[in-house]
Amino acid sequence: MSIAVNGDASSSGWQNQYYHVDQVLDRPGPRTDPSFLAGDGVKDFLRNQCKILVIGAGGLGCEILANLALSGFKDIHVIDMDTIDISNLNRQFLFRQKDVGKPKATVAAEFVMNRVPGVKVTPFYGKIQDKDEDYYMQFNLVICGLDSVEARRWINATLVNMVDPENPESLKPLIDGGTEGFKGQARVILPTITSCYECSLDMLNKQTAFPICTIANTPRLPEHCIEWASVLEWPRVFKDKKMDTDDPEHINWLYNTASKRAREFNIEGVTWSLTQGVVKNIIPAIASTNAIIAASCCNEAFKIATSSAAYLNNYFMLIGTEGVYSYTFEHEKRDDCPVCGGQTMDITISRDWTVDRLIEMLVERQDIQIKKPSLSTPTTHIYFQAPPQLEEATRPNLEKKVSELVDDGGEMTVTATTLPFSLSIRIKYT
Amino acid sequence: MIKIWSMKKNEDAAAKKKPKTSAAQIRVQKDLTELELPSTMKTNFPDLADLLNFTLTITPDEGMYKGGAFNFSFNINTNYPHEPPKVKCTQTIYHPNIDLEGNVCLNILREDWKPVLNLNSVMVGLQYLFLEPNADDPLNKEAAEELRRNREHFIYNVKHAMRGGNVKGVQYDKVLV
Numbered sequence: 001m002s003i004a005v006n007g008d009a010s011s012s013g014w015q016n017q018y019y020h021v022d023q024v025l026d027r028p029g030p031r032t033d034p035s036f037l038a039g040d041g042v043k044d045f046l047r048n049q050c051k052i053l054v055i056g057a058g059g060l061g062c063e064i065l066a067n068l069a070l071s072g073f074k075d076i077h078v079i080d081m082d083t084i085d086i087s088n089l090n091r092q093f094l095f096r097q098k099d100v101g102k103p104k105a106t107v108a109a110e111f112v113m114n115r116v117p118g119v120k121v122t123p124f125y126g127k128i129q130d131k132d133e134d135y136y137m138q139f140n141l142v143i144c145g146l147d148s149v150e151a152r153r154w155i156n157a158t159l160v161n162m163v164d165p166e167n168p169e170s171l172k173p174l175i176d177g178g179t180e181g182f183k184g185q186a187r188v189i190l191p192t193i194t195s196c197y198e199c200s201l202d203m204l205n206k207q208t209a210f211p212i213c214t215i216a217n218t219p220r221l222p223e224h225c226i227e228w229a230s231v232l233e234w235p236r237v238f239k240d241k242k243m244d245t246d247d248p249e250h251i252n253w254l255y256n257t258a259s260k261r262a263r264e265f266n267i268e269g270v271t272w273s274l275t276q277g278v279v280k281n282i283i284p285a286i287a288s289t290n291a292i293i294a295a296s297c298c299n300e301a302f303k304i305a306t307s308s309a310a311y312l313n314n315y316f317m318l319i320g321t322e323g324v325y326s327y328t329f330e331h332e333k334r335d336d337c338p339v340c341g342g343q344t345m346d347i348t349i350s351r352d353w354t355v356d357r358l359i360e361m362l363v364e365r366q367d368i369q370i371k372k373p374s375l376s377t378p379t380t381h382i383y384f385q386a387p388p389q390l391e392e393a394t395r396p397n398l399e400k401k402v403s404e405l406v407d408d409g410g411e412m413t414v415t416a417t418t419l420p421f422s423l424s425i426r427i428k429y430t
Numbered sequence: 431m432i433k434i435w436s437m438k439k440n441e442d443a444a445a446k447k448k449p450k451t452s453a454a455q456i457r458v459q460k461d462l463t464e465l466e467l468p469s470t471m472k473t474n475f476p477d478l479a480d481l482l483n484f485t486l487t488i489t490p491d492e493g494m495y496k497g498g499a500f501n502f503s504f505n506i507n508t509n510y511p512h513e514p515p516k517v518k519c520t521q522t523i524y525h526p527n528i529d530l531e532g533n534v535c536l537n538i539l540r541e542d543w544k545p546v547l548n549l550n551s552v553m554v555g556l557q558y559l560f561l562e563p564n565a566d567d568p569l570n571k572e573a574a575e576e577l578r579r580n581r582e583h584f585i586y587n588v589k590h591a592m593r594g595g596n597v598k599g600v601q602y603d604k605v606l607v
Contacts, residue, residue, distance in 0.1 A: 035433050045431065140431055150509050157453060198453055201512060202545060209543075213527070213535040213567040236531050305431055338453035374463035378451045381481075385463045387473040413451050415460040422456050 013117040018043075021072050024308050033307040042306050047074050050305050053139040054078045055128055055155060057104040059285045060145025060177050062094045063294030065108055068143075069116040071302050076112070077122045077139070079131070080105040091287035128155055133162050136172065141305060143175045143297050145290075149204065152176060156189065156197035157339045163192045173304050177297040180205075180283050182320035184293040187331070188300050188312045191340065195314060195331040198339035207281060222262060222269035226278040229257035245280045254279060292318060336420035344411075344424040349402060351429045355383055356398040362414065368423065370416040377412055380405060403429055454510045458482060461549040471553055482506040485520070488557050489607060494585045495560040498523075498592045498605040502534075502556060504549070514543035515552060521603040524591030526563050526574035530600065534559070535569045572598055 025046070027038050036042065052073050054064050057080035068076055082104050084095045094111040095104070105123035112121045124131070128151060136142070136158060146152055156174065164170040174189040176197060189196050214220075215228045234243050234254070244250050255275040262270040276282065296316055303311045315331040318324070335341045345368070349358060355375070362373050375382040382397050382405055384390040397405065406412060406427045414423040451459075458481045467473070470491050475484045486502045500523060505516040517539055519525075519532040527535040536555050538547055568574030577584040587597045594604030 033433075050431070149512055153453065153509070153512075204512065206544075209541040211535065211537065211541050211567065212533060212539075213569055216529065216533075216535075216569050217571060232529075232531070232533060307431070307433075338456050372463075374459060376451065376459055381459075381479070384459075386465050387462060387467065389473060389475055390462065390478065393478050413456055413459065415456065415463055417464050422460065 017118075018047075018072055025306060029309065031310050033310070036307040042308070043072075046072050046302075046305055050141070051075045051077070051139050052141045052143065052301060052305075053136070054143050054145070055151070056080055056145035056147070057092075057094075057108040057123075058082065058088065058145065058147065059091050059287070059290040060179065060294050060297075061104070062092045062108060063290050064143055064145050064177070064298055065094065065112050065121065067294055067298035068301065069112050069119045069121070071298060073301070073305070074119050075122075076119065077124065078105045078109055079124045079126065079128055080108075081125070081127045091285060091290060133158065136162060137170065139172060141173050141175070141301055143177070143301055145177050145294065145297070147178075149201075152178075152197050153201075153339075156191075159189075160191040160196055160340045175297045175300050175304075177293045179285065179289045179293050182286055182289055183318065184289045184320075185315065185317045186293050186296040186300065186312070187315045188304070189314070195333040196337060196340040199334040199337045199341070200315075200331055219261065219265050219267060222258070222267055222271075222274055223278050225258040225262040225265070225267055225270055226254065226275050228261055229254045229275075230279050233257050243279075245276070251276050251279070286320075289318070289320060292320075338421050342420070342422050342424065344426060346426050346428060348428045348430055351401065351403040353402050354399055355402055355405070358402050359383065359398075362425075370414070370418050370423070373414045373416045375412050375414055377406060377410060382406075382412065402427060452508060454506070454508045455481070457511055458506055458549075465550055465553070467550075467553065468557075471557060482510075486553060486556070488560060490557070490560040493561045494563075494588050495525075495592070497607060499607045500560065500605060504552075511545040511548070514539050514547075515549065517552065517556070521605055522601070523605060524570070524573055524588055524597055524600075524602050525559070526565055526568050526570055526577050527559050529569040533569060535567045572600075 022043070025038065025042050028036055050073060052068060052075070054061055054068070054076060057065065057078050061078065061080065065076065065078060080103070083101055084092070084099050084104055084107060086097070086100050089095055089097065092104075094108040099107045103123070103125035105125045109121035109123035113119060142155070142159065144152060144155060159172050159174050162170050162172065171191060174191060175186070176189060177186045178184060188194070210224055210227055212231065215224050216232060219225050219228060230243065251272065255270070255272050258270045258275055262268070300312050303309045312328065313330050316326065316328045318326045333340065359373055359375070362368060362370055372385045374384045381390065381394050383394045408427070408429050410427055412425050412427065414425060462481060465473070470489050472487045473484055474487065475481070477483070482505070484504050486504060488500045488502070490496050490498065501520045503518050503520050507513060507516075517534055519528050519534060521532070522530055534556070536552075536559060538551060538555050563577060565574045565578040573584070573587070576587060591597050591602035592605050595602060
């Protein structure tokens, strides 16, 4: 028996390119899903039909792209808004020194396509927010290797909102990886079915922030001096000019200002890279943590795409600070989650109903039990109970017909003290 | 692909689409419409359509800052409530915990912010600073030093500054109602 190895890449792929992967796809195992169809069907789906989106082409993204390509995904898209920095090269192995300054997505896509024949990687150099729902709708799966809470919240909310009860294809599994030094996590989010990213927002570590009076008066650490420069001195000197933490000139100014202050207080340790690290909130990235988390994410993508084994339910965490510890648990969906929680109710009213009458009806309904509801649509504040200025400004709407403000089938967000978070109502007219 | 949709059938409550108002927007709507401000605090929205940028005026009815009207700008970003609102005093005032640039030393605006806190907590916290200025967390060191050393004289300075006076070479804004 011959064992295939990862040989050299000729133009049409190497011999037995998928030998190892096929061991898993050619026959069912003890834990395969009942819907698993061993053999050609599943291989055809994975290699010819499945379209996967990778968000982020950085530390995690490079690993993810390589893993996906080598496990048989052949239609891969990648989004990243950054360009390559020299400090990326120690771990973002799809980039070389000559690539510094070029877009990560483009360079990563080229590299993977050259190395793994038969794989198509389509890059997009830009922000995830540049793309709309039609774009995200084309994928079967989304994997994120991001470093920002904001971007995760955005893609999570977008995918949850895309779920259309009439269309099974609209539900896109989201696999989210994240690392911070020696710690990391991988999770599977099935939008509207399992706990979403927003459900777990309270689990996030707090960013280290120093009391502003310590920064102002009694600095003891180099970080205090850097924060003094960025939080207090920058706005004092430059007024409304925005600080750009990617601009070396700005970091230079902060470094010099912080150094001066450090000398004044006999504090040692203010360096250029510490300055950049503090203002950009950089936590040193560890290549091996990225490799483990990316592997876990791609393993999940493979299992979900092929049904070849049970997938992660739904949260895997890794702590590599002292030895290797991992824990897997089911993070629960929150009823009061602002993105996936809360109820949506259909309410059918006459086109003649005023906003006032709708509010009266909401207050009287036994099944919702709300007091003092405030109503809005994504574009209009319909009625706000407080503060006084907004109440006054929205009061004229009470006399207006709901049908003048909301289209048939349109949704309204209702907030009230008695609701855990908010309630969505979909208005239909008789 | 794994058959996720079959799981969905059993989850009718979640089966409906949500509107596209962002989580931060809904949260701000909730915070604002549930504000129960005392008569000493008033919000002002320069652009009624923009809930994320507004000002708060505090007019203390007791304590040494009674008689003044103090303005704060609130700036909320889309990462709220993961990140606290950015709050600044828009006047130059004589207060141990507020510097001449308008930076405010209030723990819940920085190191002790938590997403369970809300705009009401921040506003109540700000008002408290006028009732109990605190010499231990100084941003205006001169003022804090004065408060610690000679409370009577500090109060005199507060009154003088509120009238638009000059204290130790610093010209303060007139903030009397």
